[in-house]
Amino acid sequence: MKFNIKNLGVIKEAELELNNLTIITGDNNSGKTFITETYYGLIKELKQNLKIKLSNNHFNTLIDKRNITFPLNDYMEQIETNINKIVNSFQEKRLPTIFASEDNHFIDCKLNLKIDPILMMPKVITLMGNPKIKISSIEDQNINIKLINDFSEKEENPEKDILPPINYIFSIFLKENFFPRIEYLCAERSSILQFQIDIDGNRSELVNNIQNNEKININEYLSNNTGKFPLVISESLTSVRKIRNRGITKIIPQNNDVINNIESILGGTFEVIDKKILFRPIINSNLKLNLSETSSSVCSLFELSSYLLKDAYKELIFIDEPEMNLHPKNQRKIARLIVMMVNSGYQIVISTHSDIIIREINTMILLNYTDKKNILKEEGYSDLETLDITRLNCYATEKNKDHLTYSLKKIEVSQDEGIEIKSFDNTIEEMNRIQERLIWEV
Numbered sequence: 001m002k003f004n005i006k007n008l009g010v011i012k013e014a015e016l017e018l019n020n021l022t023i024i025t026g027d028n029n030s031g032k033t034f035i036t037e038t039y040y041g042l043i044k045e046l047k048q049n050l051k052i053k054l055s056n057n058h059f060n061t062l063i064d065k066r067n068i069t070f071p072l073n074d075y076m077e078q079i080e081t082n083i084n085k086i087v088n089s090f091q092e093k094r095l096p097t098i099f100a101s102e103d104n105h106f107i108d109c110k111l112n113l114k115i116d117p118i119l120m121m122p123k124v125i126t127l128m129g130n131p132k133i134k135i136s137s138i139e140d141q142n143i144n145i146k147l148i149n150d151f152s153e154k155e156e157n158p159e160k161d162i163l164p165p166i167n168y169i170f171s172i173f174l175k176e177n178f179f180p181r182i183e184y185l186c187a188e189r190s191s192i193l194q195f196q197i198d199i200d201g202n203r204s205e206l207v208n209n210i211q212n213n214e215k216i217n218i219n220e221y222l223s224n225n226t227g228k229f230p231l232v233i234s235e236s237l238t239s240v241r242k243i244r245n246r247g248i249t250k251i252i253p254q255n256n257d258v259i260n261n262i263e264s265i266l267g268g269t270f271e272v273i274d275k276k277i278l279f280r281p282i283i284n285s286n287l288k289l290n291l292s293e294t295s296s297s298v299c300s301l302f303e304l305s306s307y308l309l310k311d312a313y314k315e316l317i318f319i320d321e322p323e324m325n326l327h328p329k330n331q332r333k334i335a336r337l338i339v340m341m342v343n344s345g346y347q348i349v350i351s352t353h354s355d356i357i358i359r360e361i362n363t364m365i366l367l368n369y370t371d372k373k374n375i376l377k378e379e380g381y382s383d384l385e386t387l388d389i390t391r392l393n394c395y396a397t398e399k400n401k402d403h404l405t406y407s408l409k410k411i412e413v414s415q416d417e418g419i420e421i422k423s424f425d426n427t428i429e430e431m432n433r434i435q436e437r438l439i440w441e442v
Helices: 032-049 056-065 072-098 161-179 189-211 218-224 231-246 258-268 297-301 304-309 326-343 355-368 370-378 422-440
Strands: 002-008 011-017 021-025 069-070 110-114 123-128 133-138 140-147 184-187 268-271 276-282 316-320 347-351 392-399 404-410
Touching: 002 032, 011 032, 021 032, 021 072, 021 326, 021 355, 032 072, 032 184, 032 231, 032 316, 032 347, 056 140, 056 161, 069 072, 069 370, 072 110, 072 161, 110 123, 110 133, 123 161, 133 161, 133 370, 140 161, 184 231, 184 304, 189 231, 189 268, 189 297, 189 304, 231 304, 258 268, 258 304, 258 326, 268 304, 297 304, 326 347, 326 355, 355 422
Parallel strands: 011 404, 021 347, 021 392, 184 316, 316 347
Antiparallel strands: 002 011, 002 110, 069 140, 123 133, 133 140, 268 276, 392 404
C-alpha cells in the first residue's frame, strides 16, 4: 500500500510504503506526526465507509445456484474508484477535524492511496440471519459466496431483501483483507492517562451549566469554553476511559515473551480497581501505587502494555516517540520489544528521535547474520530479537531548498551497517568535536 502526500502542513511531498516495521525520523516540527496521523485517519475512514456492490450477473448466479466463485480482479475497478472518492472527500472535508484545525489549512493538500489488489489472508465471514451468508477467500485470489439457508419461497424481491446484506458482508470482507485493524499511541499518552478524569469532569460541568441555564447560547458558550481534540487524542481519551470502566482486558497473547518484555521495562503490572488504574511493582507485589505515585515512564507505557494484553495480533500499531521518558537502558529494551513484536506478527510504525533505538535496531539487523549466532546467545538476545532488512522500511524528513518545507525521503538499509541517520550522526559528531576541543586544546 503506497500513500502519497503533497502540501500537508510543512510537508511538501511524501511517499510512504509500510513494511512489517516502518521507521520515520527527522527534525522536530518537520511533519512526521502530520504524515502518520493522516495515514491513520484515512485508513479508519476507508474501513468505515468503503462499500462494494456485487454485480447483477454475480448476484443472479448466486440466487440461482446458491453458490458462486469469482476472481477479485472483477471488482478492482469498482474498489479503486470508491477508494479514490473516499480519499478525495477525506482531504477536502475530514482533514481539519483529524487535526482539530481550521478548514483553510489544508485547501492545497493532495492525497493518494494505492492498495495492493490481493486477498491478504484466508478469511471466512458468516452473516447469521435471513439470508445466512458465508463468504471466504480461496486460492488464486478467488472469492466464494454461499447462501446457506433456503429462502426462495419466502422472498418475493431478492434484490430488495437479499442483496443489501450480501453487499454489506462483501464490503466487510474486502475491508478486512485490504486494511488492517489499527491503533495509534500518541505522544501525549502519558498526560492523557493522568488527566483523563479531569478532562471528562470539566466537560461534564459544561453540560450541567448548559442544562441548568436556559438563557445560554449553546454554540457561543461551547466555542468560548471548549477546544477541539485531534483524532488521536480523542481516541486515546476514549481508550483510557473504557479501561477505567471495564478493567484491563487480558487475553492469552500470541507470544508470551512480548508480555514478559514489556513488564520487564515497566518493572511491574497494571490493574484496575473501582475504576482506578493502579501500578503493582515487581519488587513489592503487595504495593499498589496510584498513577501520581509512579514515574512518567510507567505512565507513558500504559497504553502499549494494555494493547499487548488484548487480541491485537496482526494489527497495525503507530507509536509516536516510543523512547518518551525512558532511560537509555529501557530505550534499548523498547527497541528489542518492537522487533520482537514484528517477528511475532505485528505491523509497527514508529516515529522516533532516539539514536539509541536506531542503534539497537542496527544491532538486531547485524545479529541476523547466520555466523553471528554465537554473539546473539552470548549477549542475551533471542531469535525473535533479530531483524531481516527486507522487513524494514526507514524514512527521514529532509528540509527542502526553500528552507521552509520538508519532504520525506527513504533511507537505504544495509545488512552490513544497518540504518544510517545523517541528522543523528551530524549531531553526535558535533558534540564529540566540541568535547575534544574542551579536553585537548590548551
